Amino acid sequence: MDFSEVPVSPDDKGRKKKKQKKNKKKTQQEEEDGAAQQTEQKPQRSEPAAASFPPTFSVSEIKNKQRRHLMFMKLKQEKRKQKMQLRKKRKKEREALGDKAPPKEVPKTIENQRVYDETTVDPDDEEVAFDEGTDEFSAYFNGLTNPKVLITTSDRPRGRTVKFCEQLATVIPNAHVYYRRGLALKRIIPQCVARDFTYLMVINEDRKVPNGLVLCHLPEGPTAHFKVSSVRLRKEMKRRGKDPTEHSPEVILNNFSTRLGHSIGRLLAALFPQNPHFVGRQVATFHNQRDFIFFRFHRYIFKNEKKVGIQELGPRFTLKLRSLQKGTFDSKFGEYEWVLKRHEMDSCRRKFQL
Amino acid sequence: MGDRRRLCTVWLGSETGILKGVDVSRKQALNFCNSSHLSREQEVRSLCWGDPAESELLVGSADGTVKTFSVEKGDFTDSRRCGNPAEGCFTGLAPLSGSALVTCGESGMLRVWREDSSQPAIELNAGKNVCRMRQSPVNQHSVATGGKENGLKIWDLERPEKPVFTAKNLRDDWLDLRQQHWVRDMAFIPNTDKVITCTGFHQIHIFDPLSPQRRPIMEAKYGEYPLTTLSLPASGNMVVVGNTHGQIAMLDLRKGLVCGCLKGLVGGVRGLQCHSSQPVVASCGLDRFLRIHSLEDRKLLHKVYLKSRLNCLLLPSRDLEDRGGATEGEGLSQELKVEEDEVWDTMEQVGEGDDKPKRKSTEGKEVPQKKSKKR
Incomplete structure (x- = not known):
């Protein structure tokens, strides 16, 4: 193969293509080689390069980086165009059919593709009901105790953490912040x-950012350890309402379906x-989605019989469960009911724990 | 119903006071209790076989009663009171010849109960905070106790005045600080007099009562969390330990090195037992699952969700799963069986034939079998 004879084509692809074509030809006849070169060069000049590629060609084979980039962008644009066309076409079809149009497909998400968890709680299950009815929280759910929460932090809290504690104390009624x-x-x-506290809440901070939450139910446990992320204080929120009142809020818990989620x-x-x-x-809303628990605090108003307005009061934050321990806080000698084992558990993206 | 009961091979005691039987090959669980009388006071703390034929189970519950459960009838036949709940829950339960019974509570009162008498025949104090009492599989009258700040003691029940062996505290550490005892579980190593213990300070100790040294003759460490239970597999030279974070490891007894971990657990281990002939280990704990792992390739063979936190576990000496398919409903069981199980079944039959001393000869047998399979 002697490339010096061939007139230098404007792009490198010419060579590549030639190589490929040549390979094909080798199987047929080698004599026609010179004639083949001439015939090849014609389409290069006349047509845009992308159109004449064989179907197995991939952009990554191009060795010139600029050229490759250009080609890739072209390819992408084309794909996008096709997609938009298809969409328009489908939309038109739907409009033409009117009411008879088939129902829209539900998009696939990793939540609705969730792997079935055998611990999902069946509300009629006698045994689970008994287990929950006699656990450490039964005194609260039977109305025997009233919650009283102590909020504290790790040592020497700074700016945001202190404010976060104060704002949590306005959300949770009967909460006391202590240094x-x-x-x-x-x-x-x-x-x-x-002193009859029923909860101990410890907020951990790292480099002035709150990043952990230990929630310990008293007097018998259990203790949960959460990772805290994306904390947004009241001051940083847009369109927030006036400061919350002393009234005890309603609580919404969403999507806690497994046995662990129930606890x-x-x-x-x-x-x-x-x-x-x-x-x-x-x-106050605790919304669980993909094992992340989102906390939001809202005020609502019924504007009329159909319309409801909501106004966020803040703060907002996200929790992720790290461990659930039986008994009060004892990270060294306590027995753990559930521990997040990262590389063991998250091997399947569609498996959720809560 | 009767057949199903007989098929239950693994027995578990739960925190809610329910005795559970699990048919491993079909992944079915049965609850044995009257659901109207559920209470946490009946929490099952220890389980053991009542007779050598394994037709009766002894269930020690937290309120100080020992109930007898007949496997054939599928019901509790007898209940007797052994100690009061104020003295703490049972930490160990073992049968003696002639339907006598050894119990041990958290307070350290070790008692022997003869049949039909409400007063204990022998009573001895093993010290405070006993975490576990175990009976030697060879000599029924030899039991071991140990707990927090209460070193290993081996007792001979025929001479209950003094312990046969008392462990000495570990040597002070390099800062000249006293080291604490915290025995969480122990086991008698078969064919020797040695006893192996695991501690709350993630150590594994081997004691030899015959040697003049009262300190452990070997120490190994695993992980950084308290070890809760241990069990000795049939193959020897190994021990399986579990800790509070749901980690199970196999350790070699000769050098004390970890030779493999079992994966898949999410909560602390409470009960662990190796099968007496097959190379499998069953574990249960706070995550409410029964898991059966193979000790050879450390794979998870079975996983059954049992709805309550589990305290203890008991395996039979017979094989875990082949009977079920053979006696009734072959079609059903085959449907439920995964292919892995079938592979397992074939492996078992090889295992049944061999005895330990005749290793070479069995290996010779195995090879042609494998070849034939390939063909």
């Missing part, structure tokens, strides 16, 4: 129990008093 003063949690817990849901529900003040029109 940590370097105390050990295992020593705080007996004192909390003696987490119960843990979060027991933070708030059981009979909300509907006068306050405030709602």
